[in-house]
Amino acid sequence: xxxxxxxxxxxxxxxxxxxxxxxxxxxxxxxxxxxxxxxxxxxxxxxxxxxxxxxxxxxxxxxxxxxxxxxxxxxxxxxxxxxxxxxxxxxxxxxxxxxxxxxxxxxxxxxxxx
Amino acid sequence: xxxxxxxxxxxxxxxxxxxxxxxxxxxxxxxxxxxxxxxxxxxxxxxxxxxxxxxxxxxxxxxxxxxxxxxxxxxxxxxxxxxxxxxxxxxxxxxxxxxxxxxxxxxxxxxxxxx
Numbered sequence: 581x582x583x584x585x586x587x588x589x590x591x592x593x594x595x596x597x598x599x600x601x602x603x604x605x606x607x608x609x610x611x612x613x614x615x616x617x618x619x620x621x622x623x624x625x626x627x628x629x630x631x632x633x634x635x636x637x638x639x640x641x642x643x644x645x646x647x648x649x650x651x652x653x654x655x656x657x658x659x660x661x662x663x664x665x666x667x668x669x670x671x672x673x674x675x676x677x678x679x680x681x682x683x684x685x686x687x688x689x690x691x692x693x694x
Numbered sequence: 695x696x697x698x699x700x701x702x703x704x705x706x707x708x709x710x711x712x713x714x715x716x717x718x719x720x721x722x723x724x725x726x727x728x729x730x731x732x733x734x735x736x737x738x739x740x741x742x743x744x745x746x747x748x749x750x751x752x753x754x755x756x757x758x759x760x761x762x763x764x765x766x767x768x769x770x771x772x773x774x775x776x777x778x779x780x781x782x783x784x785x786x787x788x789x790x791x792x793x794x795x796x797x798x799x800x801x802x803x804x805x806x807x808x809x
Binding site for chain 1: 700703728730736737738739740743784796797799800801802
């Protein structure tokens with residue numbers, strides 16, 4: 581039981597390049613989330629998916645797109661990377677409509693945009 | 695909607711000293727409350743949670759937190775810290791009854807324990 585996995589762990593891009601961050605969970609969770617973490621800002625929600633086939637914007641969605649490929653996988657795409665997107669990206673999941681809303685986090689992807 | 699304020703961005707303490715990390719929240723509905731810990735270069739790990747019942751919640755690694763509804767606070771405490779407790783700590787809140795388990799995080803408190 582691997583929990584939440586993310587690939588890659590590290591990535592360096594040039595301004596204007598595109599890339600996709602991958603996330604998968606094996607806990608049969610319905611809901612999945614993408615956050616970015618910047619110093620002094622805590623975690624900010626980029627996009628979330630309440631269930632397979634649905635996605636919604638969070639606090640900071642500009643410059644990103646997401647795909648909920650199936651129940652297990654939720655990817656985050658940067659179409660044209662900008663230096664402002666240099667950050668650590670975390671994927672998380674939980675069971676919606678649960679008694680409580682604990683989220684389980686992946687190890688993160690550290691992205692640098694030059 | 696909910697929001698979380700962590701009053702201290704950095705807390706330096708000496709080993710074996712007690713520590714309190716402060717968290718206040720605002721919400722128009724009843725809440726669930728969480729503390730997460732992030733060790734250097736790692737993801738977030740749940741430290742403890744308040745769902746209902748006793749307002750004093752015990753978590754892993756000797757940490758505990760007290761839910762105070764009147765003061766809308768959920769402060770984290772440990773009576774004697776170790777160097778290995780050096781990490782960033784995040785308080786988070788979720789509204790009860792929400793159909794999506796969305797969490798709202800504070801900005802984090804960096805706890806540094808000195809020998």
